[in-house]
Amino acid sequence: MTKVYAVAHKMYELNDTVVAVSSPTGGQRAIVRITGPDTIESCEQIFKPSIPKESSAVISGSVGIDPELRVDAKLYLFSAPHSYTGDDVAEIHIYTDPSVTEALMSNLLGKGLRMAGPGEFTARAYLNGRIDLAQAEAVNEIITTSNRYQLAAAEKLLTGRLAQTTSKICSELIDCLSLLEAGLDFSQEDIEFITRREAVERLAKAKEHLEQLLAGSISYEVVIDLPAVGIAGAPNAGKSSLLNKLLGKDRSIVSDQQKTTRDVLTGLLTLRHCRCVLFDCAGLIQSPTNILDELAQQAAVEALQNSSVVIFCVDISKPDWAEDIAIRELIDPKVLIAVSAKSDLLSKDESAKRLSRLNDIFDTGFLATSAETGTGMALLKDTIDGKLIELALGKGSQPHSFAAGVPSAKQDTAGVVALPEGMLCITARHRQRAREAIENVSESISELKTGNDEVAVMMLRAACQAISDIEQQSIDERILDNIFSRFCIGK
DSSP: OOOEEEETTEEEETTSOEEEEOSOTTOSEEEEEEESTTHHHHHHHHEESOOOOSSEEEEEEEEEEETTEEEEEEEEEEOTTSSSSSSOEEEEEEEOOHHHHHHHHHHHHHTTOEEOOBTHHHHHHHHTTSSOHHHHHHHHHHHHOOSHHHHHHHHHHHTOHHHHHHHHHHHHHHHHHHHHHHHHHTGGGTOOSSOHHHHHHHHHHHHHHHHHHHHTEEEHHHHHTOOEEEEEESTTSSHHHHHHHHHTSOOSOOOSSTTOOOSOEEEEEEOSSOEEEEEEOOOOOSSOOSHHHHHHHHHHHHHHHTOSEEEEEEETTOSOOHHHHHHHTTOOOSSEEEEEEOGGGSOHHHHHHHHHHHHHHHTSOEEEOOTTTOTTHHHHHHHHHHHHHHHHHHTTOOGGGGTSSOOOOEEOTTOOEEOOTTOEEEOHHHHHHHHHHHHHHHHHHHHHHTTOHHHHHHHHHHHHHHHHTTTSTTSOHHHHHHHHHTSOBTO
């Protein structure tokens, strides 16, 4: 039997075999992903050596790009029904340039495979029952996350605990609904399966569980909306000390040795009116001399370009700022806050003179700070707070759009963010459905108290549907279209 699922204007033909490039553009390694009933047969036509009949395997060999060209490749096979999509899945990994990858895709499409649509691999996983809808949404959030707090929230979605919780609540409501409907069916027989009082008590308990779900959950959108504030500057400019002082803890290693910081280090900074993700990254240098420096610099610049505010940190005690002038040209932030660090190393008069010179050289006002003494830290926090509020208002949102609703996060010794234990992470869609369910249960309780059992049953059915929409396949097709259209092709 052909399985076809219509999602708004899309048509997912699950008997098709689809293919897409699932790796980022510009990388040295390309990953071509295939899934569907003809996956193994398609791979056998282009891959050597022969493919074993094992349930899963990793095979080294070569892949035929066209009749005259073969390149080294690795083939990863995952057999149905235990694969990600629930169908056979294959990934071809090759180290080559984009033109060869494009030729391979043309070869596969010429053999009858169809180009996968945005999010179709994850859509198949959902439609084949491998994951629920909340988990499918989490996949995209993990792919698009830009900091570890977002990643921690998305991982909570991916665990599937939301579906477990809502399923339990839905079962409570359905059990009560079935007893009330049975009573209506046998109303002429004078048989009572559940008293109105018992039904009201059960529904009140289920409503309480729904309210606890909302109260004890993290709003994913609030975490996503947390603005990023990056600290930029030359190596050993005092960035790590500044990060630690602002966060009030030793998040970053502080050393006189240059290039101590290689990775992008993050922490959650609470300000007067809002919260933000504060991060420190590798010190920027004019000319990287090795691959490690190049990778660190690339990560630093990319993180800074995506941030809302950049704190440009300059060591005021240095005899010369030529390096800092060159580094300033590497970044083009949306909002810049210039900070002169290590002011405690100079006398008050000397610090004032150098601060004036910095202002003239960079044509901007520098804020004098010292992580050692705490000088300027309160003013720096207020400045960050003000700039973020200005950005929020400029986008037409309210200042509290990222000000509340994010509970304290913890980090382990490896710097991995862990949101509070036991808390679920829910999106705006999940929250809306839960609120609809609470409202319908409340109305059902009111109708039962006045003796309107038929209306109470109708409202209870609506509550069950609202909860089911969080993760079941009966969800409106337009919502499915909206969810999967945000995915990249190949995911």
